[in-house]
Amino acid sequence: MNTDSAPTLELAGSMAIITLRRPGQHNRIDPDDPAVLLQHIEQVRAAPSVRLLVLTGEGEKTFCSGYTLGQIGARLDRSLEEMLDALEAIEIPTLCAMNGSAYGGGTDLALACDFRIGVRGCRLFMPAARFGLHYYPGGLRRFVTRLGCSASKKIFLTGMTMDSEELLRTGFLTELVERDELQPRIDLYRDNIARCDAQAVRSMKRHINAISAGEWDEASGRAAYEASMSSEETVRRLAKVAELAAR
Structure with missing residues (x-):
């Protein structure tokens, strides 16, 4: 059949x-x-x-x-x-x-x-x-x-x-x-x-694709980087890693 x-x-x-x-x-x-x-x-x-x-x-x-x-x-x-x-x-x-x-x-x-x-x-x-x-x-x-x-x-x-x-x-x-x-x-x-931050993954995929296509500029990459650094979730995760490293 x-x-x-x-x-x-x-x-x-x-x-x-x-x-x-x-x-x-x-x-x-x-x-x-x-x-x-x-x-x-x-x-x-x-x-x-x-x-x-x-x-x-x-x-x-x-x-x-x-x-x-x-x-x-x-x-x-x-x-x-x-x-x-x-x-x-x-x-x-x-x-x-x-x-x-x-x-x-x-x-x-x-x-x-x-x-x-x-x-x-x-x-x-x-x-x-x-x-x-x-x-x-x-x-x-x-x-x-x-x-x-x-x-x-x-x-x-x-x-x-x-x-x-x-x-x-x-x-x-x-x-x-x-x-x-x-x-x-x-x-x-x-x-x-699943362990990675969803927004960071999406953002980096978009920029990697743009770099590959020759459609990327460093300013946009810098802006995405700085936006991630100011994210409350990123700050929380980095603080947690620093805390574990200090033990």
Whole structure:
């Protein structure tokens, strides 16, 4: 029985989990899925208790095989790009739990997250050039700013498959783990992020993204720093640390 369906959202305490639900089709993104994913992202953004958004796929073979190939030419709109930009820009930390390999647009879906934890044996393949397709601007920007020119050229200009060890070495993966270590590692990120000040995390993520995009100025960073130093909560926490250190 075919149980493939649209992506789902689960809110679990301080963590939200979006899961791609088409394992029989390698968790491909159907034309109507970007709107569903965007709705999930907006729902997470509106949930003040959520501190970490996790994106993963159902099954143990493929994280995401990208946009439905038959629809790329027939449906030339920006719904996929807009969804990926929204995922990249969400204020809270995001983690892609790569339960398997990523292909085409699935690679950019993973890259739009702040962290990527892959299972050993996962692979990446970008077929755009083989189709004669010039990748959309937002995707190229993400690859070049996050992985650098050399790695991006290998991925896009050769169409070569990259294995999990190379993905870790190039920085596409933040961490590489055995499959049974994936959930404990996600939980570790959740627990540590929960210990951090939510506003400080949001502010620093925004400024790190701006620095990466070349849109940052030191004055704005200085203002954010000084605002945090004048926060009553920051003063309280620093005083507590000083008290413990003096014992």
